[in-house]
Amino acid sequence: MNRKMVFYMFGRIGQIAALLLLLPAVVAIIYGEYKQLWAFLITAAGAVAAGTAISLLCRTKNKVIYAKEGFAIVSLAWICMSVVGAMPFTLSGEIPSYIDAIFETVSGFTTTGASILRDVEALSYSMLFWRSFTHWVGGMGVLVFVMAIVSNMTDRSIHLMRAEMPGPTVGKLVPRGRDTAKILYLIYIVMTVVQIIMLWVGDMNLYESIVHTFGTAGTGGFGIKADSIGGYSSYSQMVIAVFMLLFGVNFNLFYLVIIGRFKSVLKSTELWTYLGIVAVAVVSITVNILPLCGGVGDAFRQAFFQTSSIMTTTGYSTVNFDLWPSFSKGILMLLMCFGACAGSTAGGLKISRVVILFKLFLGEIRRMLHPRSVSSVKFEGKAVDKQTLDSVAVYFAVYVFCIIAAFLAISFEPFGFETNFSAVLATFNNIGPGFGAVGPFGGFADYSGFSKIIFSFAMLLGRLEIFPLIIALSPSTWRKNR
Helix, strand or coil: CCCCHHHHHHHHHHHHHHHHHHHHHHHHHHCCCCHHHHHHHHHHHHHHHHHHHHHHHHCCCCCCCCCHHHHHHHHHHHHHHHHHHHHHHHHCCCCHHHHHHHHHHHHHHHCCCCCCCHHHHHHHHHHHHHHHHHHHHHHCCHHHHHHHCCCCCHHHHHHHHHHHHHCCCCCCCCCCCCHHHHHHHHHHHHHHHHHHHHCCCCCHHHHHHHHHHHHHCCCCCCCCCCCCCCCCCCHHHHHHHHHHHHHHCCCHHHHHHHHCCCCHCCCCCHHHHHHHHHHHHHHHHHHHHHHEEECCHHHHHHHHHHHHHHCCCCCCCCCCCCHHHHHHHHHHHHHHHHCCCCCCCCCCCHHHHHHHHHHHHHHHHHHHHCCCCCCEEEEECECCCCCHHHHHHHHHHHHHHHHHHHHHHHCCCCCCHHHHHHHHHHHHHCCCCHHHHHHHCCCCCCHHHHHHHHHHHHHHHHHHHCCHHHHEEEEEECCCCC
């Protein structure tokens, strides 16, 4: 374990956190929110001082990052960003409880969108901006952001991306990992700007366009109104719905489009499966909720928006889907687990894993029927190696175990099965709203402090896909190499 490099990067993360806090500080100045301004500046000053001290003390010539260091750096970075990011909420008095502030901030950076706020509209402009901005930073990944701007990252920093980017495998778009990070963020920024402009020409002002785009780009779903997106025009709702789907696509495919490899994009099994599931879900829900709506067009718009929101684990809502028939709610709960594509900003299992697991299941059936037959699992036109197959199977088993463990840990809460179970699914899969008391117009405020900590840990586990956080917290990881 290259401990000095791990803590050196930890110090740099503190400096980056301070830099990010300056943007909501500017918003506070614009709106004359000076109490909030001081909360941001004090937090930023503390973060930059601590970060600079740590990075100077742990400066090392050996900047090599292997898988073990990558897992530790990623996990510490997300914990550090959450701890620092929560402080302005408490210092300003807008979220007095630090545990609640941690929950809200973890929910922001992990792009979950679950909230403890009973009256979101009571928050100041700058705090709402910071809350949504955490989605945008966490969407592509804290460490991917650092890789894109820190100049002395080694090529082995690809281990940071593998530890942080969602999906069974992560590869480079170009030979250098840092250049890959830059390309990903350039695509991310361009898509963000385009959505801001499209919302701005509708019925949203510039501020609303920016914060809602942050929530969409990070597939997080923090809103600034009690009814989420329900109060905006059909145009704004459809723009957000379409962009939620786009941000749920593997960003590698956008790069292939840019360099003109359209055939590779059109051959993507994951993309067509993703779009196919969305289409089936939208049609099924539209038919099911038609009696509750004002016509086919209204039913389709509601079904399309909520399918896009839940499938991409964004969590925005236009209606209270908790009042929909059980069939539609069942589809949404299934989509909570599926998630969108690997290499996107979304949470959940990821479509690539779902496809591989389904093919593993079919392969096992064939093997039982024809014991002597030899077959391989193919994905994206290539045979999947045994290591990846084992990784997907193990991940799914641990995924189920973590959900059960989290559910049992919060089962003492005075809520029904639907509320508690959907709360676990919503936090672990980084979705936000669930059903019952934690539905689209509910929240997590009434849960105990202990359960909020469990939910916060579940959000981090889900966003980092379990293993990086477990490895980073394992004592054996920090032992010196012999």
